[in-house]
Amino acid sequence: MTPLATHEVSADTPTSQTDARTARAQGLRRLVDGTPVLQLVVLIIVFIIAATTISGFLSKSSIYSVLVLAAFLGIAAAGQTLVILIGGLDLSVASIISAADLVAPVLMGAHWSPGIAIPVVIIGGAAIGALNGFIVRRWRVSPLIVTLAMGGIVYGVALAGTDSGLKPGIMPEWLTRFSSPIGTTFGIGIPPVVIAWAVLAIVLGVVLHRTITGRRVYATGANQRAADLAGISTLRVWVGAFALSGAVAAATGVLLDGFISAASTGAGSPYMFTSLAAVVVGGTSLVGARGDYWRTVLGALILTLITTILIGHGAGEALEEAAYGFLILVFVGVYGRERRVRDQV
Amino acid sequence: MVRTLRAFAGWRMGFAVTFGVGLFIANVIVTPSFVTGGQLAVSAGTLAPFALAAMASTPAFLSGGGGIDLSITPLMALSNIVLVTGLLGTTLGTPLLAIPLLLIMGALVGATNGIIIARFRFPPVIATLGMFFMLSGLDLALVPNPVTAPHAWIDSLADTIGPVPGALLTIGVPLLIWGVLRRTPLVSKILSVGDNAPASFSAGVNVDAVRILAYSIGGLLAALGGIALSGLIQSADTTSYTGYTVSALAAVALGGTNLAGGRGGLLPSAVGAVCIYLLDNLLTGLNVSSDYVQVAYGAVLVVAVVLGTAVINRSRAVLA
Numbered sequence: 001m002t003p004l005a006t007h008e009v010s011a012d013t014p015t016s017q018t019d020a021r022t023a024r025a026q027g028l029r030r031l032v033d034g035t036p037v038l039q040l041v042v043l044i045i046v047f048i049i050a051a052t053t054i055s056g057f058l059s060k061s062s063i064y065s066v067l068v069l070a071a072f073l074g075i076a077a078a079g080q081t082l083v084i085l086i087g088g089l090d091l092s093v094a095s096i097i098s099a100a101d102l103v104a105p106v107l108m109g110a111h112w113s114p115g116i117a118i119p120v121v122i123i124g125g126a127a128i129g130a131l132n133g134f135i136v137r138r139w140r141v142s143p144l145i146v147t148l149a150m151g152g153i154v155y156g157v158a159l160a161g162t163d164s165g166l167k168p169g170i171m172p173e174w175l176t177r178f179s180s181p182i183g184t185t186f187g188i189g190i191p192p193v194v195i196a197w198a199v200l201a202i203v204l205g206v207v208l209h210r211t212i213t214g215r216r217v218y219a220t221g222a223n224q225r226a227a228d229l230a231g232i233s234t235l236r237v238w239v240g241a242f243a244l245s246g247a248v249a250a251a252t253g254v255l256l257d258g259f260i261s262a263a264s265t266g267a268g269s270p271y272m273f274t275s276l277a278a279v280v281v282g283g284t285s286l287v288g289a290r291g292d293y294w295r296t297v298l299g300a301l302i303l304t305l306i307t308t309i310l311i312g313h314g315a316g317e318a319l320e321e322a323a324y325g326f327l328i329l330v331f332v333g334v335y336g337r338e339r340r341v342r343d344q345v
Numbered sequence: 346m347v348r349t350l351r352a353f354a355g356w357r358m359g360f361a362v363t364f365g366v367g368l369f370i371a372n373v374i375v376t377p378s379f380v381t382g383g384q385l386a387v388s389a390g391t392l393a394p395f396a397l398a399a400m401a402s403t404p405a406f407l408s409g410g411g412g413i414d415l416s417i418t419p420l421m422a423l424s425n426i427v428l429v430t431g432l433l434g435t436t437l438g439t440p441l442l443a444i445p446l447l448l449i450m451g452a453l454v455g456a457t458n459g460i461i462i463a464r465f466r467f468p469p470v471i472a473t474l475g476m477f478f479m480l481s482g483l484d485l486a487l488v489p490n491p492v493t494a495p496h497a498w499i500d501s502l503a504d505t506i507g508p509v510p511g512a513l514l515t516i517g518v519p520l521l522i523w524g525v526l527r528r529t530p531l532v533s534k535i536l537s538v539g540d541n542a543p544a545s546f547s548a549g550v551n552v553d554a555v556r557i558l559a560y561s562i563g564g565l566l567a568a569l570g571g572i573a574l575s576g577l578i579q580s581a582d583t584t585s586y587t588g589y590t591v592s593a594l595a596a597v598a599l600g601g602t603n604l605a606g607g608r609g610g611l612l613p614s615a616v617g618a619v620c621i622y623l624l625d626n627l628l629t630g631l632n633v634s635s636d637y638v639q640v641a642y643g644a645v646l647v648v649a650v651v652l653g654t655a656v657i658n659r660s661r662a663v664l665a
Contacts, residue, residue, distance in 0.1 A: 156640035157636075316486075322482045329471070345543040
């Protein structure tokens with residue numbers, strides 16, 4: 001008997017006992033898939049662990065530090081969320097962050113006012129992302145390979161153009177205050193970058209859930225061919241999602257300039273894995289079309305808290321990476337697994 | 346004439362071979378010492394670990410289903426570290442014991458990747474990226490600072506063993522074995538699963554086992570690459586592999602292996618690696634900054650992938 005036939009038989013004659021069990025399993029499945037309840041529970045647990053085992057964690061300054069670091073990660077992963085929703089993957093995020101981090105101060109040092117230099121860097125990031133999306137969708141090539149290669153190109157050019165970051169640059173003081181955990185927004189004692197992140201989260205959430213653009217993103221991720229036939233230009237959706245990813249990556253690079261008060265080589269490299277991890281841990285499925293940006297916000301908070309706990313207990317870089325790897329495997333196990341080959345027949 | 350041209354266009358390695366010959370000629374013009382003065386064995390020794398990294402990356406692509414193995418390079422470093430700091434100088438340090446031990450270790454790591462991907466249905470990018478980070482963490486924990494290797498048999502791997510260049514063994518033997526296996530159902534099953542997994546499943550192929558096998562072969566070749574790397578750098582070093590990750594993928598794509606699975610082999614990847622090596626050599630000979638060498642790798646990768654996909658789509662259209 002072929003496996004296919006076995007399936008048909010069991011579907012035709014279910015016993016009442018297995019019926020009840022599958023109903024309960026499906027109910028749990030729907031809860032975990034439909035709401036970020038798992039993420040909230042994990043977030044609360046890691047917060048309690050941090051609060052009880054790290055002395056001084058509950059002070060205002062250390063909470064703001066965590067929020068600022070989470071904001072960098074959350075902003076960097078915003079485009080990645082959209083790219084994963086449409087069924088792609090962007091591995092150029094880290095390189096674009098590093099490149100923007102190097103280039104922005106040099107442009108400002110070359111007598112460009114920050115009001116021109118920073119938008120130019122962000123638009124440049126968007127253009128690189130748009131090119132990624134265009135190449136991938138137009139020629140149906142693996143997004144993984146194209147974005148990895150494009151990242152290498154962009155970072156190489158940025159290194160060569162800035163003498164590996166040694167070319168002198170200028171950092172406006174307001175940028176440092178913008179990214180600082182002790183910064184204030186219009187007199188309110190909340191760091192501006194955290195406010196910016198919250199605004200981004202609200203805007204992206206509304207766009208994804210309440211606008212036609214959002215519908216197009218989910219439709220493209222669910223079934224590219226059906227979306228195309230329904231009159232959606234999936235090429236435009238791909239170009240747009242990757243362009244956003246490039247733009248927010250470039251913006252993160254500029255924000256990191258402010259945070260460290262200097263350009264540094266490889267500033268973006270931690271974000272290659274974590275921008276992906278924040279999305280996946282948030283519960284957005286790598287298969288596409290399931291998830292949203294608010295989940296990524298939770299993912300960014302969870303990952304930043306875990307890093308804080310590991311650093312607080314003196315764990316090295318090696319253990320930190322291993323912990324990320326483990327977490328990703330657990331969450332992908334819940335959300336992102338592929339179909340059995342026998343179900344694809 | 347037209348028929349010859351058409352046959353050439355249909356030959357998967359055609360592009361890489363043409364490109365490689367052109368690069369070789371350019372190299373000879375720019376640095377004549379490239380072919381004279383007994384440099385060839387040393388050049389091949391420099392090429393060997395990189396060529397093996399490209400070859401090790403290939404089976405994961407061949408097995409399809411979005412297959413990719415990003416953990417090849419830190420696994421090479423692990424093999425290098427275990428050989429230099431753990432095996433050399435002990436009773437296990439003889440080639441006849443050390444080489445099989447390392448190959449088994451590599452195959453086991455590869456099999457772990459394969460099991461996570463095939464049995465537990467994790468996307469290959471995630472599984473192998475996770476493995477990449479776990480292995481690099483392990484590498485860093487084992488050797489925080491580079492350790493110099495004792496003088497041993499590995500020295501001759503990057504030079505000559507008697508009259509034979511050592512690289513001829515490290516690259517040639519796996520190519521030969523793969524060439525023999527190609528005539529057996531083993532390799533054709535990998536290609537069949539890569540081309541169409543549901544159809545292979547329906548035809549009775551154990552898709553999971555074939556994919557696990559493909560990742561194991563990749564891990565085994567990575568361990569061999571680590572041995573060749575030890576011969577080249579004469580030390581245990583965690584930073585030695587960072588340059589290989591993107592360029593090894595570029596070599597696979599350039600060689601003409603279909604990154605979506607089902608078509609390609611180890612020889613095309615080795616040819617692709619030779620091209621990348623010659624390109625690197627040429628740019629260095631022209632005093633181009635190493636930053637731009639990275640740019641060139643990326644550009645080659647994008648162009649090769651786009652051209653490769655265009656060729657595949659055309660041949661599919663002809664078939665349909």
